[in-house]
Amino acid sequence: MSTPNGFPQHSRVCLTRSLEGGAVQDLQAKKAGKAAKKEAGGDVAPPKTGTPISETLKLLPEELKANMKIRSITPRPPRKPRLERAASLDEKSWRKWRRFRTSQESLTDPNETSSSNGSLQEASPSPPTRGRASPCSPCCQQDSLHSSPDALEASPGGKSKGGASDLGKRASEISSAFGGLLRGKGFAGGKPRLSQIMPARPLPPMELNVASHSLRTANRIDSDCLDYRHYSQHKFGRVSSSLSDSRLQGNGTLYDNSSTDSMKSTFSVLTPIRAKDVRSRSYLEGSLLASGALMGAEELSRYFPDRNMGIFVATWNMQGQKELPGNLDDFLLPTDPDFAQDMYVIGVQEGCPDRREWEIRLQETLGPHYVLLHSAAHGVLYMSVFIRRDLIWFCSEVEYATVTTRIVSQIKTKGALGISFTFFGTSFLFITSHFTSGDSKVNERKLDYNKTIQALTLPKNVPDTNPYRSSSSDVTTRFDEVFWFGDFNFRLNKDRETVDSILSQNPDTDVSKLLVYDQLTSEMSRGSIFKGFQEADIHFRPSYKFDIGKDSYDTTSKQRTPSYTDRVVFRSRYKDDIQALKYSSCPVIKTSDHRPVFALFRVKVRPGRDNIPLAAGLFDRDLYLIGIRRRATRELLKRREQKDQRSSSICSIS
DSSP states (O other), rough: BBBTTTBBHHHHHHHHHHHOOHHHHHHHHHHHHHHHHHTTTTTTOOOOTTOHHHHHTTTHHHHHHHHHHOOOOOOOOOOOOOOOOOOHHHHHHHHHHHHHHHHHHHOOGGGHHHHHHHHHHHSSSSSSOOOOOOOHHHHHHHHHHHHHHTTOOOOOOSSSSOOOOHHHHHHHHHHHHHHHHHHHHHHTTTTOOOOOOOOOOOOOOOOOOOOHHHHHTBBBBOOOGGGGGGGOOOOOOOOOOOOOOOGGGGGOOTTTTHHHHHHHHOOSSSSOOOOOHHHOOOOSOSSSTTTOOOOSSHHHHHHHSSEEEEEEEEEEOOOOOOOOOOOOHHHSSOOSSSSOOOOEEEEESSSSSSSSHHHHHHHHHHHHEEEEEEEEEEEEEEEEEEEEEGGGBBBOOOEEEEEEOSSSSOOOEEEEEEEEEEEEEEEEEEEEEEOOOTTTTTHHHHHHHOOOHHOOOSSSSSSOGGGGBBBBTBGGGSSSSEEEEEEOOOOSSSSSSHHHHHHHOOSSSSSSSEEEEEEEEHHHHOOOOOOOOBBOOSSSSOOOBBBBTTSSOOOOOTOOOOOOOOEEEEESSTTSSSEEEEEEEEETOOOOSOEEEEEEEEEEEEOOTSSOOOOOOOHHHHEEEEEHHHHHHHHHHHHHHHHHHHHHOOOOOO
């Protein structure tokens, strides 16, 4: 039913209530109705687009004009965007279409600019659900209005049961209903779409960092430069942190207000040094606590906050075999510790004829994170010292010395080889030895030990870190940390049958009954050899003597007794500086009658002075390149074999 003015009767009643509640809601409903009528092309003619508010008011009864109060609305700038949940594509398209329609109406009717802005502000925070709608008519609009529970609360006298605020809410809901119909009509020509599912509960607050996952990945810092994340908090310096492999944890995501390139171009990996410190210091005497000291406490704390480093020490009698193991991962990189060590020291007795090939294999296994600091040989005694490449700047010059204990032939097979250097402020000595063999030659082995500690002339040019505690007759007293490893040839004072019986009873790790007969354990307890040295607890089977390529002990006519000939012992000037973390053998490598034996240590490091002769980052570059090239080639061949394996799988039909 329509009134003489052309409006449906029910729409007129709702419009009257909305004007009593506020002019803004009335204008929203009016605009929505105008757009719906215009697009639907219905028979009912609404007021024209350019009709001002005064003409609309003429359509209302005279008694309502006297009671109405129209509030003026001052245009306000749009609100600043807030961090809310990301809008879907449907919501974004609806908002763009809504802004476009609002701007069109504002250009058409300049007097309604404020109402357009107001309607946009009211509708934008919570866009209603859209669905597919059919063309609207006055009848369907009436039905939709009558179906609203708020619209049915009107009394017969035309007055609302609630106050002005309730009328405003009802008018807003009616305008939302008109808007829903309008939007449904606007998208009626497209594909059918399901109604948007709104969350039952409010969404959780977003993080301050709103970068997408791809942006986070693009801004991920290289693991060697994780300290740059503190740049925003410390503009002229960085918080001390470790660059050790065991400390490189965290997601490495850069702050949103910086970029990786600008960071790396501002500071290097090392701690920045003030220009006045460079001018004033001569670096002749050095300093332990100066801010610019290369070997000082500040730099040490950056790499090792707890002042402890990991060292891998291994010994292996290769029996002069030309054939090298196919894979050294189980030997050098055991799976028990979570992280690789900072330093690797490997001593070999009766080494393979091609020493260079052995060192290349070591470099290939350790990979590009390590470099060969120094290697030395004495006959068939080899020693190689690998260190993490970012730590070579804190090493002094490397010195070595040799001792020959017995010459059986022209090739030196028995003797000792020592390598020493200072790392930060801690001096290290590594000795690998091959003592006299024979079950009963304990005294000869003790003579070999005494000759070694007296004849090794170390250190040479690098100053002693604590000369007051050194002795000229014992080289092991002239260094802070000493590691002695090799084939000491000490045997078990028991017959083969008894040893086999004990091994069969305790096949795993309980070898305490065997150690009762160990010659080295007995001599060390008496103090006749390795004075001041310690050895970690042994929980592995004897490393000598095996049949080559097998797990069985000597089955030849000699029937040699299995023994712990290969050992690693250590000593320190300071109590508890060295802690043994693991002591074991590598039963996987079977190319020799000896099994490799290795130990993992946690060693305390102290700050030093810059007046020592530094190695200046010197390492074997040619070996490094060859090892890395071989590692890459091996990986390519492995992938090619896997690819060929997959492609060769053919289904045959018989």
